[in-house]
Amino acid sequence: MARVVRPSFEIGPVRVRPGRHQSLSLPITRLVTGAEVDLPVRVVHGRDDGPTVWVDAAIHGDEAVGVEVVRQVLADLDPKTFRGTLIAVPIVNVLGFMAGSRYLPDRRDLNRSFPGSARGSLAGRIAHLFMREVVDKCEVGIDLHTGSDRRTNLPQIRTDLDDPRTRELAAAFAAPVTLHARLRDGSLRHAARERGAKVLLYEAGEAWRMDPWAVDAGVRGVKRVLAALDMIDPDQVGDDAPPTPSVECRRSGWVRARGTGMLHLEADLGRHVVRGERLGGLFDGFGKRVRLVHADRDGIVVGRTEAPLVTSGDAVVHLAEPVEPAEPVEPATATGA
Known part of the structure; x- marks a missing residue:
């Protein structure tokens, strides 16, 4: 029997063929110099069917840990053996990240601007673009963060523990602590849930630092979720032994x-x-x-x-x-x- 070939994955102006990965840029705005500011995206579109998942970082521009988590996760994925589709957005708040600032140039918090608007503020337009091109195509999302305002966090998942499926995914991530967290208006997690996605918010480390222990826990956690969704094999996670169950709070x-x-x-x-x-x-x-x-x-x-x-x-x-x-x-x- 002939193998059924998956359709290509469409995002922005690009079509990613099955068994391939591809980087692309989605236009955000133009600087006064005339240079374009784009949202960097990488798609891993596996040969075999599976869920569509996104992982993002640096919604706050001073949060570097998640950018490294995304880099390491992508480095270990082979689209020829991958099942399903992963959309990776390592730097959502591009302008804030370039300036080392938590906020956008107009001091707006991007994570209070979702779902956004195509004709709104800069923050609203970035949020709208992210919802349209990323969230609306996915079933599950992993949103990577760090502490703010000279604070550091133990690796932890914050999510809705009253939702059974979300709770299963949080258990699969196996951060040291899983904290039941209320939804905040304007947050990515709130807007994505309204669209039907299951979202885990990872917190670890300190802003504008590359804490190795926070990166390592994030990489392993993301891979464990991908394995739980049968997108990668369990032996690709890198765990020498089963992880310690997360403490629920x-x-x-x-x-x-x-x-x-x-x-x-x-x-x-x-x-x-x-x-x-x-x-x-x-x-x-x-x-x-x-x-x-x-x-x-x-x-x-x-x-x-x-x-x-x-x-x-x-x-x-x-x-x-x-x-x-x-x-x-x-x-x-x-x-x-």
């Missing part, structure tokens, strides 16, 4: 400074703490301790500030509360984080 909150001073934190990412436990201290310029920082709940340290100076009310440690007692999560600097 339903609630989280930031411990805030109750004074002003130089911050010395003792709370590493991944550490399990109990209510009242000391997380660090605040000191004045002469080394005199001004105030201690204590945990306000039992939980896992999933985020922390890296700012040396904090003022009263600043968020310093992010604690997520496990649904059930769990084995300690390895520190984020460890190899398996």
